[in-house]
Amino acid sequence: MTDPKDVLHSYLQQARDALLWKLEGLAEYDIRRPLVPTGTNLLGLVKHVASVEAGYLGDIFDRPSPESLPWFEEGAEDNADMWATADESRASIIELYRRVWVHSDQTIAALTLDAPGLVPWWSEERKHVTLQTILVHLIAETNRHAGHADIVRELIDGSVGHRADNSNVPELDAQKWGEHRARLEETARRFR
Secondary structure, rough: OHHHHHHHHHHHHHHHHHHOOOOOOOHHHHHHOOOOOOOHHHHHHHHHHHHHHHHHHHHHHHHHHHHHHHHHHHOOOHHHOOOOOOOHHHHHHHHHHHHHHHHHHHHHOOOOOOOEOOOOOOOOOEEEEEEHHHHHHHHHHHHHHHHHHHHHHHHHHHHOOOOEOOOOOOOHHHHHHHHHHHHHHHHHHHOO
């Protein structure tokens, strides 16, 4: 791949796929359960990233997403985009995210990297953007949340890795990981 837009799009898609991969093989309870004090959970991360992408590759470029996102409406509950209600199924959140991809990919295809956009909630000196800026922003945002999903998934069942075909971590058994963790803990205690 040599076209810069194709490269950016590819990195965005890799991050999207990594985020969804973290849901695979888990029960409904596990994808919804909050594992840190702020309530971060796997399905909520997908809902949030879908919502963010719908805005950045929609409204910012005068190409509003066709998706209804009631959790962003006036008077919506705080953090409503960060968790799935009992009425929102895994399938509905994943389908939402995939529909957002279609609209986003159409925006990416239709515009040049220097196409102008406006992010009204960004500061005055930053709010005038290009498609390239927003693609970089979304790659960072999606990977950031995929990283959150990495940690949450590891807390659920110990699964780790970057992608299904590339874990990007050493292949150690539970004993070796335990020894590694104990060594790190021993080193950390020296700095109490």
